[in-house]
Amino acid sequence: MMQLKNIICKKLFISGFVLCTLASCTNTKQKNKKPNVVFILVDDLGWKDVSYNGSRYYQTPNIDNLTEKGVVFTNAYAACAVCSPTRSSVLTGKYPATNNCTDWITGHVKPHAKYKVPDWTMYLDTAEYTMADAFRDAGYKTAHIGKFHLGEDSVYWPGNQGFDINIGGWKMGSPKSYFSPYKNPKIPDGPEGEYLTDRLAKEACDFIAQNKEQAFFLNLWFYNVHTPLQAKQETIEKYKNLVDSSYMQRNPIYAAMVEHTDDAVGKVVAELEKQGLMENTIIVFTSDNGGLVGNPKAQVTSNLPLRSGKGSMYEGGVRVPAFVVAPETSNPGTKCDKPIISPDYFPTLMEMAGIECSNKVKSGFDGKSIVPLLKPQGIIDRNAIFWHYPHYHTEGAVPYSAIRKNQWKLIHVIESESYELYNLQDDIGEKNNLIAEKPRVAKELKQELNAWRKKVNAQMPIPNPDYIPELADKFSWDLK
Secondary structure, three states: OHHHHHHHHOOOOEEOOEEOOOOOEEEOOOOOOOOEEEEEEEOOOOOOOOHHHOOOOOOOHHHHHHHOOOEEEOOEEOOOOOHHHHHHHHHHOOOHHHHOOOOOOOOOOOOOOOEEOOOOOOEOOOOOOOHHHHHHHOOOEEEEEEOOOOEOOHHHOHHHOOOOEEEOOOOOOOOOOOEOOOOOOOOOOOOOOOEHHHHHHHHHHHHHHHOOOOOEEEEEEEOOOOOOOOOOHHHHHHHHOOOOOOOOOOOHHHHHHHHHHHHHHHHHHHHHHHOOOHHHEEEEEEEOOOOOOEEOOEEOOOOOOOOOOOOOOOHHHHEOOOEEEOOOOOOOOEEEOOOEEHHHHHHHHHHHHOEEEOHHHHHHOOOOOOHHHHOOOOOOOOOOEEEEEOOOOOOOOOOEEEEEEOOEEEEEEOOOOEEEEEEOOOOOOOOOOOOOOOHHHHHHHHHHHHHHHHHOOOOOOEEOOOOOHHHOOOOHHHHO
């Protein structure tokens, strides 16, 4: 009888004219109210750009306090060293190489480089079943607030990717201005001088208040701390007075932008608490790639002790701050050193929200649910994590692939057909290339990396017929 009752009680959700049995996910969690989800993605926020990770200059008290409610992942990675591929990966649960969205949209071009980049996908295909689609099919109200940057044409913007509401998400990867007027077609201008991050926080708080009686999925993807470097003058002055020559991070404008982001996070958390929703809300906080280093004359941030930064093949380009706050978390305020990566979030949030995806969707995931890692001594069934970037970037990257397995990280520099091997447990700064000293480890990782690239059909760069050695390092705008 109980079995029959359970069968009868299963819900069918309807999206358009298609029954959810033909869609991809249904809600199965037996709770009075499904958990809300707030996914906070900060643009270009480096691993060392938060004070809980050791920054001596930047102040992030609201973010720091929030970590005490959840689990901090000390080995968290973005799926790519630039933004669009990571964002696509979060929403699809797939590696960038799987759906061929492998560079920021629309990418840099070196016309006379040694290799020609592949004909990659410069958008998030609307045929992809996104995390927002899954939440909406499970009865959630879905909203995207902030940066999207997953296609030039409006057909690829949030409204066609599973979101009921889109505020601020369009083709641009950075704002024309952080102060109103914003010149963004998806967010009305505010009073002159209004700061964009404050506005996005207000929109998020309004959405939470208006939807407190129903389950919601809020994608809060800030434009901060991406260039242009712009912040409120009084906050800039504060950090000018706090600069110390011993600090590796010394840009007061960037520091102010980090503080504005922290303030926005604090406002959203305060609204959740005000509405009595905090205990039933899952919060994910992370970044889309490492911090932008800039150059010695115009430093943006420093990721030290990590090597390099955004747009690089090294840890500074892909290791990011990340933590998860959830009602199910049994050990809040703790740290987990197991590696996680962007495509993990989709299957993780499906499990946490009790949403059962179809076999077709689940079989397409490259990511793994990290729910077990929220518990003490939790483990997940994963052998390694991977990166593939068949492009060139102004911050130093040339076409490469990489694998991390346990403490080892192998980088295949495709352009020079060379390899680098690092023991991240002993050498987080990737200073000591052990490729010659550890041939057996290198051989095993090479085999696994090659097998993975074959499995996902990773697009590879090809020899460039227009290769001119003396012009190889010039980007297209340098040749005009």
